[in-house]
Amino acid sequence: GENVEQHPSTLSVQEGDSAVIKCTYSDSASNYFPWYKQELGKRPQLIIDIRSNVGEKKDQRIAVTLNKTAKHFSLHITETQPEDSAVYFCAAVSGGSYIPTFGRGTSLIVHP
Amino acid sequence: DGGITQSPKYLFRKEGQNVTLSCEQNLNHDAMYWYRQDPGQGLRLIYYSQIVNDFQKGDIAEGYSVSREKKESFPLTVTSAQKNPTAFYLCASSPVGERINSPLHFGNGTRLTVT
Numbered sequence: 681g682e683n684v685e686q687h688p689s690t691l692s693v694q695e696g697d698s699a700v701i702k703c704t705y706s707d708s709a710s711n712y713f714p715w716y717k718q719e720l721g722k723r724p725q726l727i728i729d730i731r732s733n734v735g736e737k738k739d740q741r742i743a744v745t746l747n748k749t750a751k752h753f754s755l756h757i758t759e760t761q762p763e764d765s766a767v768y769f770c771a772a773v774s775g776g777s778y779i780p781t782f783g784r785g786t787s788l789i790v791h792p
Numbered sequence: 793d794g795g796i797t798q799s800p801k802y803l804f805r806k807e808g809q810n811v812t813l814s815c816e817q818n819l820n821h822d823a824m825y826w827y828r829q830d831p832g833q834g835l836r837l838i839y840y841s842q843i844v845n846d847f848q849k850g851d852i853a854e855g856y857s858v859s860r861e862k863k864e865s866f867p868l869t870v871t872s873a874q875k876n877p878t879a880f881y882l883c884a885s886s887p888v889g890e891r892i893n894s895p896l897h898f899g900n901g902t903r904l905t906v907t
Contacts, residue, residue, distance in 0.1 A: 712893035723898040778823060778888050784834035
């Protein structure tokens, strides 16, 4: 089955800095890669996703890049703000399936 | 807002008792899921269901049971056979079929404490 590794487990940055979270996956048939943000005590919510026919996608301060050859994808947050502090999860979904495999999460702390 | 409702938010039980967590959705989604969240462990899949009256075991199904008698409802029972039941439980749903590879919509979770 699919295996998703996520790094780092904790990331601490100063407000205004950029943050990068990286994930690798094992199943070359995976073709959908969502990212979720979970604020303390709340539900995970989708913040951005990318499909395998696209190499990069941006939404304001958030971007995701995908390297299918290397089987890794990354979340980039620019100009971080304290409200970006949360746990971020990456996931991969194999082609023909609908069940995501999640990474273990990254706790992002943005210091004002 | 419409979506997925989990109840209760907090649940306390004595060891040896079965307990059922409720999950209801009004999104007309076919698929529903139960995840368990422990610190540093990410989201681990317990059970999932693609259609009424059918469900499949996930990665950590031992000690849990589910039912899917209605499209809108997917209750999870934590049985006394589950060795470490204290955790945060998340229910989710998603459309399938033509909209394969769609994101999950999560409920607000139930924090279960067993003493």
